[in-house]
Amino acid sequence: MQPLQYPTTTMLMLFFYSCLCITSTTNLANADAGIKSIFLLAGQSNMAGRGGVINDKWDGYVPPQSSPNPAILRLSADLNWQPATEPLHRDIDYFRACGVGPGLAFANSLLQIDPNIGVIGLVPCAVGGTNISQWARGGHLYNQLLQRATAAVEGGGTVKGLLWYQGESDTVTREDAESYKRRSERFFDHVRLDLQLPTLPIIQVALASGAGSYVEKVREAQLGMWLVNLRTVDAKGLGLEPDGLHLTTPSQVILGEMLAQAFPQAHHSSVRAVTSKASRMHRNFVTQFFDYIGF
Numbered sequence: 001m002q003p004l005q006y007p008t009t010t011m012l013m014l015f016f017y018s019c020l021c022i023t024s025t026t027n028l029a030n031a032d033a034g035i036k037s038i039f040l041l042a043g044q045s046n047m048a049g050r051g052g053v054i055n056d057k058w059d060g061y062v063p064p065q066s067s068p069n070p071a072i073l074r075l076s077a078d079l080n081w082q083p084a085t086e087p088l089h090r091d092i093d094y095f096r097a098c099g100v101g102p103g104l105a106f107a108n109s110l111l112q113i114d115p116n117i118g119v120i121g122l123v124p125c126a127v128g129g130t131n132i133s134q135w136a137r138g139g140h141l142y143n144q145l146l147q148r149a150t151a152a153v154e155g156g157g158t159v160k161g162l163l164w165y166q167g168e169s170d171t172v173t174r175e176d177a178e179s180y181k182r183r184s185e186r187f188f189d190h191v192r193l194d195l196q197l198p199t200l201p202i203i204q205v206a207l208a209s210g211a212g213s214y215v216e217k218v219r220e221a222q223l224g225m226w227l228v229n230l231r232t233v234d235a236k237g238l239g240l241e242p243d244g245l246h247l248t249t250p251s252q253v254i255l256g257e258m259l260a261q262a263f264p265q266a267h268h269s270s271v272r273a274v275t276s277k278a279s280r281m282h283r284n285f286v287t288q289f290f291d292y293i294g295f
C-alpha cells in the first residue's frame with residue numbers, strides 16, 4: 001500500500017476530478033424529486049449508539065437534534081424503509097441494548113446545511129465489539145453491508161456516503177493497532193469497488209476511546225490515512241458514559257453534526273454540474289488507478 005501514503009500529482013488530479021464528479025451526481029439527483037440520498041452507517045458500538053445506555057438499559061431520552069423528521073428514513077433489518085427513530089440500530093445490533101448514535105443528528109444537521117438534499121435514507125449496519133478483521137471482504141459483516149446497500153438503492157436513490165466509526169476493538173494488541181491502517185484502507189477500497197462507487201465519500205471517526213491501551217496507535221493510523229474522498233472527524237475529548245468507552249447522548253449529537261459538516265457535498269452544492277462525458281472519463285480513470293495498485 002506504499003503508493004497510497006503520499007499524495008502524488010496523479011492522486012491530487014484524482015481528488016479534484018472526484019470533487020467534480022460528486023457535484024454532478026448531486027445535482028442530477030436533486031433534479032429528480034423523490035430520489036433518496038442514502039448513507040451507510042457502519043462500525044462498532046459507538047456508531048450503533050450507546051448514548052443513554054447504562055447497565056445495558058437505555059434511558060429512552062431522545063434529544064431534539066435526533067428527533068424524527070419526515071425527510072429521514074431508515075432501512076430496517078427486514079429491508080423496509082420506515083421513519084427513522086432512535087435507536088437506529090435496534091434490530092441490527094440486537095445482542096446489546098442500543099441507545100442514541102450519531103445517525104439522526106447527522107441527517108437532521110445535513111438537512112439544515114443543504115435543504116435541497118431531499119429525502120435521506122439511513123442504512124444502519126454497525127455491530128458492537130467488532131474488529132476490523134471481522135469487517136474484511138467476504139465476512140458476514142461485509143456481506144451484510146453490501147446486501148443492505150444494494151437493497152437500499154433498489155427503490156431508487158444513490159449511496160452518497162459511508163459513515164464509519166470503528167477501531168476500539170483493535171486497540172488491545174500492538175499487532176492489531178499496527179495493522180489497522182492497512183486493514184481499514186483495504187476495507188474502504190473493497191467497499192468502493194464492490195459497490196462500483198470508486199469515489200464514494202467516506203467519513204470516518206478518529207477514536208475517542210478504546211478497549212485496550214493502543215488507542216493512540218489506532219488514532220495515528222486514522223488521522224494519517226490518505227484516500228480520495230476520505231475525511232476524518234476527531235471524537236477525542238467528547239464526553240463518555242461511566243464505562244469510559246461509549247459516547248454520551250450529547251456527545252453523539254455533537255458527533256452527528258461534525259459528520260454532517262465534514263460531508264463534502266454540503267460545501268460544493270452550489271458548483272455547476274459537469275458533463276456526463278467528463279464523469280465517465282473520470283470513472284474510467286479511477287477504475288484504472290485501482291486496477292494499477294492491485295485492487
Ligand SMILES: *[C@@H]1O[C@H](CO)[C@@H](O)[C@H](O)[C@H]1NC(C)=O
Nearest residue numbers: 129130131132133134170176
Ligand atoms: C477479531 O475478532 C474475532 C471475533 O471476536 C476474533 O476471533 C479474531 O481473532 C479477531 N481478529 C483479530 C485480528 O484481532
